[in-house]
Amino acid sequence: MTVRLAINGYGRIGRCFLRALYESTYRDQWQVVAINEPADLASIEYLTRFDSTHGRFPGVVDVSDDALRIDGRPIAITHATEPEQVDWAALGIDLLVECSGRYGTRDQLQRFIDAGCPRVLLSHPAQGAEEVDATTVFGINHDTLRGDERIVSNASCTTNAVVPVLALLDDSFGVDHALLTTLHSVMNDQPLIDGYHHTDLRRTRSAMQSIIPVSTGLARGVERLLPQLAGRVKAKAIRVPTLNVSAIELTLTLRQRVDAAAVNRLMAEAARGPFAGLLAYTEQAHASIDFNHDPHSAVIDGGQTLVSGDTLATLLLWFDNEWGFASRMVDVLSHWHHRWPR
Known part of the structure; x- marks a missing residue:
C-alpha cells in the first residue's frame, strides 16, 4: 500500500526531502499528499520547479485547483502557522516530516500527534534526548528503531x-x-x-x-x-x-x-x-x-x-x-516504515 506523507515547513530541507524521495526507489511506494507552508502557492510551485543549488526538478511541476502537482499527482497545500490549524487526520497521512525547525520539545511535538499525525520525523535535533522517542543516525543506531515510536529525530547534517x-x-x-x-x-x-x-x-x-x-x-x-x-x-x-x-x-x-x-x-x-x-x-x-x-x-x-x-x-x-541529510531522512523513514505495526 502507498505510504502517505505530509511535509510541515517547505524550506531548504523540506524541498530537498521531496526531491530526494522523488529521485529514490520509493517514489511509487510513498506519496507526499500534503504540504503545510505559510508561503503562497505560486512561490511554492516556483521554488519546487527551480532551485539555484540542485537545478530544475526532474519531473513536471504545476498547480491545479489550489494544489501543487508533481507528474500529475496532487499535493494539498495549507498555509497554517500552528499544528492545530491543519486537519491532519482528514488527510489520512501515515507520517509527518517536520522540516520547519520550530518544534524541539515533546510538548511542542505532541501537538502534531494530538492534531492527527500518527508519527513525526524531525529534520533537526530535539532540544534533548528525552524530547523524542529516538534520535537516529542511519548506519549507527537505526537498527534500534522498533516501529512503535511516535516521534523520531534524524539528528543534524x-x-x-x-x-x-x-x-x-x-x-x-x-x-x-x-x-x-x-x-x-x-x-x-x-x-x-x-x-x-x-x-x-x-x-x-x-x-x-x-x-x-x-x-x-x-x-x-x-x-x-x-x-x-x-x-x-x-x-x-x-x-x-x-x-x-x-x-x-x-x-x-x-x-x-x-x-x-x-x-x-x-x-x-x-x-x-x-x-x-x-x-x-x-x-x-x-x-x-x-x-x-x-x-x-x-x-x-x-x-x-x-x-x-x-x-x-x-x-x-x-x-x-542539504542533499546528504535529505537522503538520510529517506533511509531512516524506509527502515522505520518496515517496522511499523501491520
Missing part, C-alpha cells in the same frame, strides 16, 4: 557526517579527545547584508561578505549517539559564504599509535564495506563544489589526513549539508 567516522576511529584505535570544526555554508538565519536579525551579534553580519563563527550543538549531538565519548568532544562552527556543501575538520588524539596510511586505510575499507553508500573516500584534488548533490553522509578526503607524532590525527570530511 553534521551529526550524520561525523558520527560514523568517529565511531570507526573509536572502535579501531580508541578516541581520547576530539575537536570538531564545521565549515558550514550560509543558512537562512543569516542576512545578506548587515541588519538587526539575531541576538547572536555575529549573525547580524552579512552572510556573503564574511567568515562568521556561530554557536553549535554538535558536541551534544555526538555524545547523544556515542555516549562513550561524553565529556571528550568539543565543537565549533564557522559559516562560510558558499551556497552549499560543508566540511568538518576532525582533530583527535587516539589511544593507539597510528600513521596517516592506517587512518586512510580504515576509512577506505569502511567506504567500500559496512558504510558503503553512507561514507565515501577520495584522494583526488577536490573543492567543495564537487560534492554538490552528493548523497553520502560524508566523503573523507584522504589527501588531507595528517598525523602528528603517533596519536594526534586530523581528517577532513566533505558533505552536502
Whole structure:
C-alpha cells in the first residue's frame, strides 16, 4: 500500500526531502499528499520547479485547483502557522516530516500527534534526548528503531557526517579527545547584508561578505549517539559564504599509535564495506563544489589526513549539508516504515 506523507515547513530541507524521495526507489511506494507552508502557492510551485543549488526538478511541476502537482499527482497545500490549524487526520497521512525547525520539545511535538499525525520525523535535533522517542543516525543506531515510536529525530547534517567516522576511529584505535570544526555554508538565519536579525551579534553580519563563527550543538549531538565519548568532544562552527556543501575538520588524539596510511586505510575499507553508500573516500584534488548533490553522509578526503607524532590525527570530511541529510531522512523513514505495526 502507498505510504502517505505530509511535509510541515517547505524550506531548504523540506524541498530537498521531496526531491530526494522523488529521485529514490520509493517514489511509487510513498506519496507526499500534503504540504503545510505559510508561503503562497505560486512561490511554492516556483521554488519546487527551480532551485539555484540542485537545478530544475526532474519531473513536471504545476498547480491545479489550489494544489501543487508533481507528474500529475496532487499535493494539498495549507498555509497554517500552528499544528492545530491543519486537519491532519482528514488527510489520512501515515507520517509527518517536520522540516520547519520550530518544534524541539515533546510538548511542542505532541501537538502534531494530538492534531492527527500518527508519527513525526524531525529534520533537526530535539532540544534533548528525552524530547523524542529516538534520535537516529542511519548506519549507527537505526537498527534500534522498533516501529512503535511516535516521534523520531534524524539528528543534524553534521551529526550524520561525523558520527560514523568517529565511531570507526573509536572502535579501531580508541578516541581520547576530539575537536570538531564545521565549515558550514550560509543558512537562512543569516542576512545578506548587515541588519538587526539575531541576538547572536555575529549573525547580524552579512552572510556573503564574511567568515562568521556561530554557536553549535554538535558536541551534544555526538555524545547523544556515542555516549562513550561524553565529556571528550568539543565543537565549533564557522559559516562560510558558499551556497552549499560543508566540511568538518576532525582533530583527535587516539589511544593507539597510528600513521596517516592506517587512518586512510580504515576509512577506505569502511567506504567500500559496512558504510558503503553512507561514507565515501577520495584522494583526488577536490573543492567543495564537487560534492554538490552528493548523497553520502560524508566523503573523507584522504589527501588531507595528517598525523602528528603517533596519536594526534586530523581528517577532513566533505558533505552536502542539504542533499546528504535529505537522503538520510529517506533511509531512516524506509527502515522505520518496515517496522511499523501491520
